[in-house]
Amino acid sequence: MTQPYSSIALADPLQRAVADMGYENMTPIQAEAIPVVLTGKDVMGAAQTGTGKTAAFSLPLLQRLLKHENSSASPARHPVRALVLLPTRELADQVAQQVAQYAKYTKLRSAVVFGGMDMKPQTLELKKGVEVLVATPGRLLDHIEAKNAILNQVEYVVLDEADRMLDIGFLPDLQRILSYLPKERTTLLFSATFSPEIKRLAKSYLQDPVTIEVARPNETASTVEQRFFSAQDDDKRRAVRQILKDRALKQAFIFVNSKLGCARLARALERDGLKTAALHGDKSQDERLKALEAFKAGEVDLLVCTDVAARGLDIKDVPAVFNYDVPFNAEDYVHRIGRTGRAGASGLAVTLVASSDARSVAEIEKLIKKKIEVEALALDGERPRGRSHDSRRSWGDDERGGAARRGARSSGGSTYHRAPTARDPFFDRPYEPSAAADQPGWEAAPRVATRAGLSANIKPRRKVAALFKAPTPAAAAAVEVTATAADA
DNA sequence: AAAAAAC
Numbered sequence: 001m002t003q004p005y006s007s008i009a010l011a012d013p014l015q016r017a018v019a020d021m022g023y024e025n026m027t028p029i030q031a032e033a034i035p036v037v038l039t040g041k042d043v044m045g046a047a048q049t050g051t052g053k054t055a056a057f058s059l060p061l062l063q064r065l066l067k068h069e070n071s072s073a074s075p076a077r078h079p080v081r082a083l084v085l086l087p088t089r090e091l092a093d094q095v096a097q098q099v100a101q102y103a104k105y106t107k108l109r110s111a112v113v114f115g116g117m118d119m120k121p122q123t124l125e126l127k128k129g130v131e132v133l134v135a136t137p138g139r140l141l142d143h144i145e146a147k148n149a150i151l152n153q154v155e156y157v158v159l160d161e162a163d164r165m166l167d168i169g170f171l172p173d174l175q176r177i178l179s180y181l182p183k184e185r186t187t188l189l190f191s192a193t194f195s196p197e198i199k200r201l202a203k204s205y206l207q208d209p210v211t212i213e214v215a216r217p218n219e220t221a222s223t224v225e226q227r228f229f230s231a232q233d234d235d236k237r238r239a240v241r242q243i244l245k246d247r248a249l250k251q252a253f254i255f256v257n258s259k260l261g262c263a264r265l266a267r268a269l270e271r272d273g274l275k276t277a278a279l280h281g282d283k284s285q286d287e288r289l290k291a292l293e294a295f296k297a298g299e300v301d302l303l304v305c306t307d308v309a310a311r312g313l314d315i316k317d318v319p320a321v322f323n324y325d326v327p328f329n330a331e332d333y334v335h336r337i338g339r340t341g342r343a344g345a346s347g348l349a350v351t352l353v354a355s356s357d358a359r360s361v362a363e364i365e366k367l368i369k370k371k372i373e374v375e376a377l378a379l380d381g382e383r384p385r386g387r388s389h390d391s392r393r394s395w396g397d398d399e400r401g402g403a404a405r406r407g408a409r410s411s412g413g414s415t416y417h418r419a420p421t422a423r424d425p426f427f428d429r430p431y432e433p434s435a436a437a438d439q440p441g442w443e444a445a446p447r448v449a450t451r452a453g454l455s456a457n458i459k460p461r462r463k464v465a466a467l468f469k470a471p472t473p474a475a476a477a478a479v480e481v482t483a484t485a486a487d488a
Numbered sequence: 489a490a491a492a493a494a495c
Contacts, residue, residue, distance in 0.1 A: 087492065261490095306492085325490095356489095460490040
């Protein structure tokens with residue numbers, strides 16, 4: 001079943017680069033996608049997080065560029081021949097570094113452009129000539145408009161995290177970028193999650209695509225232990241600290257839903273004496289990159305972050321992910337927990353569930369097609385406020401009971417106990433996906449289109465239609481469906 | 489209910 005890279009038709013410089021990185025065997029997505037991309041066909045690829053998607057498109061793409069190295073394009077002009085688009089700056093940086101690694105023994109040049117950094121060095125780089133350009137949408141448009149990047153000879157476009165690139169927040173920019181590209185080209189879409197509507201929209205951008213699915217879309221990695229604990233806001237920080245301690249976790253991502261919440265939690269955990277860095281979109285790019293570097297280097301133990309860090313970031317051996325807040329979008333849950341348990345390693349994903357999160361948890365359950373049990377978490381120390389009068393409830397177990405359980409736990413080795421008979425009454429019933437969740441397209445409810453000036457979840461269908469021109473009737477239809485579902 | 493992506 002395992003297939004070495006050496007068994008496929010990749011040029012020697014690429015094989016050497018792969019060997020340098022210590023890779024021998026292809027991952028399933030690579031084994032499936034590389035031969036197809038080598039044919040030059042359009043691809044829609046779905047694979048679990050942490051399974052080597054970047055190499056799956058980079059290697060065959062570079063191979064194709066090598067093969068046609070002496071194309072008719074004037075060498076003096078150095079046109080961009082492959083464009084890779086990503087939804088966050090950190091991800092663009094990471095993918096660019098990988099591409100550069102794979103290309104290091106070739107004459108192909110790559111560059112990366114993203115916002116928050118000085119335009120000038122990027123401009124200089126582009127003017128020197130670049131075959132592979134990695135970018136985030138906004139900054140790329142800047143360069144296009146400044147005529148720093150000429151994209152009319154692009155042969156390949158890759159949309160990584162394609163479902164995000166196609167969502168309503170990115171779509172207008174994406175469509176403008178695509179309008180600068182030749183119609184005759186290869187388009188590759190990759191993501192770990194695809195809602196049916198986004199899939200339909202995505203197909204409207206592809207010509208006769210080959211669909212590659214090495215795992216059921218939206219599937220979470222079996223290497224990640226997923227736990228859900230009932231915790232109200234006041235108890236969440238203590239819960240995090242206790243789980244970190246009980247499970248002897250060295251490092252963790254801690255996801256929060258808002259930038260402000262992220263900054264606040266980071267400060268609070270720092271005050272608790274934990275080495276913490278915050279990563280969110282209100283920080284300067286310099287701070288963002290530093291936070292990530294510090295986490296990678298092990299200088300900080302906790303990376304408190306918004307969904308800017310949910311997708312794609314590949315950091316070795318992150319033992320745990322906490323969802324301090326339950327994500328609004330079920331797809332984001334899949335991506336967030338994909339930061340741990342990568343490349344076959346084991347990982348722990350802990351989601352703290354407040355009583356107002358029932359609907360979101362139901363959405364997650366529906367999406368990942370796994371039964372979610374929300375467990376009670378017995379916190380050490382004083383019993384939690386407010387519920388202590390009712391021993392039927394998990395939080396209300398008296399201290400004696402709690403202590404007895406903890407004793408049993410420490411001898412048994414398992415850190416947690418499941419207390420299905422003593423749960424918060426809110427969770428006494430199993431999660432039933434809500435009626436709304438059964439509506440097709442619910443999970444793809446359109447989000448705010450800030451740059452387009454809309455300020456709320458979109459209601460009137462007309463506004464959506466006016467917001468962007470879909471390239472084909474099929475795409476328009478997909479958008480209509482999404483908007484209608486959101487109205488419901 | 490938010491975040492992300494340009495200045």
